[in-house]
Amino acid sequence: MQNDHEFSYSKTDFAKVVELIYQRAGIRLNESKEQMVYSRLARRLRALRINTFSGYLKSLENDPDSPEWQQFINALTTNLTSFFREAHHFEILASQMQSCASRPFRIWCAASSTGEEPYSLAMTAIEAYQMAQPPVEIIASDLDTHVLATAAQGVYTIDKLDKMDLERKRGFFLKGSQANAGKVRAKKALRDLIEFKQINLLDTRWPLEGRFDAIFCRNVMIYFDQPTQKVLLEKIGHLLKPDGLLYVGHSENLHYMSEWYRSFGKTTYRLTDRAKAAWSRT
Ligand SMILES: C[S@@+](CC[C@H](N)C(=O)[O-])C[C@H]1O[C@@H](n2cnc3c(N)ncnc32)[C@H](O)[C@@H]1O
Known part of the structure; x- marks a missing residue:
């Protein structure tokens, strides 16, 4: 848990995100991505007016068909690309x-x-x-x-x-x-x-x-x-x-x-x- 965060965010929350994005998208997030995960998902918590990461993650797990899953995935993909990359x-x-x-x-x-x-x-x-x-x-x-x-x-x-x-x-x-x-x-x-x-x-x-x-x-x-x-x-x-x-x-x-x-x-x-x-x- 870190005090400068707007939402409570624990190691357990991060571990849960790692597990869920691996199951849904095959994406492996390592520990260096802990802060990135916070900032990307904090936007979702704000949009949904949910106060804790654990609350957000529980609501996802409780509803496997929730449209929020797509937002969760969209938030966690890395989309870097360019025209004629690797020419x-x-x-x-x-x-x-x-x-x-x-x-x-x-x-x-x-x-x-x-x-x-x-x-x-x-x-x-x-x-x-x-x-x-x-x-x-x-x-x-x-x-x-x-x-x-x-x-x-x-x-x-x-x-x-x-x-x-x-x-x-x-x-x-x-x-x-x-x-x-x-x-x-x-x-x-x-x-x-x-x-x-x-x-x-x-x-x-x-x-x-x-x-x-x-x-x-x-x-x-x-x-x-x-x-x-x-x-x-x-x-x-x-x-x-x-x-x-x-x-x-x-x-x-x-x-x-x-x-x-x-x-x-x-x-x-x-x-x-x-x-x-x-x-x-x-
Ligand atoms: C770094 S970009 C690469 C884009 C482009 N292929 C290039 O080389 O410039 C990786 C892309 O893979 C997509 N991606 C990640 N996991 C995926 C999955 N399980 N199925 C399909 N696309 C996925 C991401 O959404 C992202 O747009």
Whole structure:
């Protein structure tokens, strides 16, 4: 318990948050996140006019279907992202699209946060096919409904485009004026290529059909423990076309899955022959 807190917050409360977010989202929070958890959830307590963390957590546990669960999850996810983050992946994707015979080229962006990643995929597609409406289908998903709503809007403060070259800024974004001064919006051509969905990577069934040429699952597995990552990677493998590519984040290494995935350059993976044989039967 700390005196400078507006709400009472004990080690037991923190341990309960750790347990609940792990159960619901697979996210592992370590002790260094104790203060972050306080400040993020204190906003929920204020909004709900609840005075104690233990009261808030009890009300969640007592109602497994409460809509507050989604707010709890939204408050605890980390959504850091940017346009063309880990730029080498977009170069690999462009050549994959150019050499791929299958149409449409299908991409699943599995932790799309506020949308910078799927819009970068859409820009890459338009450029690679040199068409305003390339034969590309992008499904972008996240567990957090708040970031999904931002992503679907496609509205960003102009500084988010700072590192983007002028041609892309002009070609793919509209500048806001008056009430929207200082903001940009992704053009309709980009937005039309993407379907946004809520998907919890922990769920046993995902609302997805067919297989994908490319799956971007970047900078989300770092929040999961290894058993959770293994289950996820096996499920993802079933959704990859035999020649499909899995793109992961810069600190995500699949060495412990070498039976199923082989490296195809920096943080990019293909299925092994064994995985193709096993998973083509399912
Ligand atoms: C750090 S962001 C990464 C965004 C983007 N992929 C990138 O690399 O820039 C991690 C995202 O994973 C999402 N996430 C966390 N747990 C998840 C889960 N169980 N299912 C789906 N998405 C999850 C978070 O909401 C967050 O938007």
